[in-house]
Amino acid sequence: TEPAQRRVAVITGGASGIGRATAVAFAAAGVDTVIGFHSADPHDPGRTVAAVAAAGGRCVAVEADVAGSAGPERLAQAAVDTYGGLDIAVAAAGILRRAPLADLSDAAWEGMLGVDLTGVMRTFRSAAARMTGPGALLAVSSIAGGVYGWGDHAHYAAAKAGVLGLVRSLAVELAPRGIRANSVIPGLIETPQSLDEHNSLGPEGLRAAGAAIPAGRVGRPEEVAAAIRFLCAPEASYITGQELIVDGGLTVR
Numbered sequence: 001t002e003p004a005q006r007r008v009a010v011i012t013g014g015a016s017g018i019g020r021a022t023a024v025a026f027a028a029a030g031v032d033t034v035i036g037f038h039s040a041d042p043h044d045p046g047r048t049v050a051a052v053a054a055a056g057g058r059c060v061a062v063e064a065d066v067a068g069s070a071g072p073e074r075l076a077q078a079a080v081d082t083y084g085g086l087d088i089a090v091a092a093a094g095i096l097r098r099a100p101l102a103d104l105s106d107a108a109w110e111g112m113l114g115v116d117l118t119g120v121m122r123t124f125r126s127a128a129a130r131m132t133g134p135g136a137l138l139a140v141s142s143i144a145g146g147v148y149g150w151g152d153h154a155h156y157a158a159a160k161a162g163v164l165g166l167v168r169s170l171a172v173e174l175a176p177r178g179i180r181a182n183s184v185i186p187g188l189i190e191t192p193q194s195l196d197e198h199n200s201l202g203p204e205g206l207r208a209a210g211a212a213i214p215a216g217r218v219g220r221p222e223e224v225a226a227a228i229r230f231l232c233a234p235e236a237s238y239i240t241g242q243e244l245i246v247d248g249g250l251t252v253r
């Protein structure tokens with residue numbers, strides 16, 4: 001049989017959590033990756049590059065802060081320079097902050113929207129400009145923006161809800177070019193973000209919350225990455241403008 005054609009993906013927030021797991025999942029699917037990381041990142045992008053190599057794939061890391069347009073431009077261009085093209089963009093970079101309304105400053109609001117919403121648009125804009133054939137855009141939203149009310153996180157929820165509208169619009173706009181756009185909506189996934197005691201649930205909170213989830217536990221980043229890999233694969237060629245909830249049944253119980 002013919003070997004499957006290799007494809008190329010950029011992944012923002014690729015130094016940890018869901019972004020890192022996606023790079024590894026892509027390696028097994030024959031997708032070469034460029035991961036973006038933040039210079040203020042506490043996570044080592046080299047760990048992702050090594051994990052991808054161990055899985056038999058190719059990965060390079062590029063500094064790409066999605067809070068401005070230069071980072072996403074550098075990331076997308078690196079895919080073209082390194083591998084000769086770009087087919088897939090996964091927007092996994094994100095921040096989470098606890099902020100009750102009374103404490104929600106304009107700066108905090110705008111900072112959140114700048115990364116978690118505008119950052120996704122910048123990532124897709126830079127990537128789509130370099131896609132010459134069929135392609136896939138994939139946003140990582142959240143149940144907090146899609147289907148679930150989470151108090152003290154209004155700016156995060158607004159950004160994650162905004163992402164869903166952004167994706168739906170791009171699905172229609174870019175369909176004539178063969179570019180699909182979809183979102184995953186993770187529930188509670190054990191990553192550095194959710195393990196952050198101050199801004200999210202922390203280890204104890206995750207354990208307690210897991211017991212109330214129909215699956216009986218919180219999710220692993222690999223379980224979100226599997227959904228991302230599918231939605232970005234040729235097998236999903238007729239799926240666009242959709243949202244796939246990956247939450248162990250949390251929101252259907």
Ligand code: NAD
Nearest residue numbers: 013016017018038065066093094142186188189191193194
């Ligand atoms: P994570 O903190 O491990 O990953 C987020 C990554 O984004 C980190 O590597 C971080 O350094 C990077 N990042 C932050 N600001 C950035 C910036 N300005 N520019 C570039 N990179 C930046 O946590 P995660 O859970 O893997 O998060 C991935 C995505 O999944 C996020 O968008 C998050 O909101 C979303 N999500 C997570 C959960 C969960 O339970 N963990 C649930 C729903 C949605």
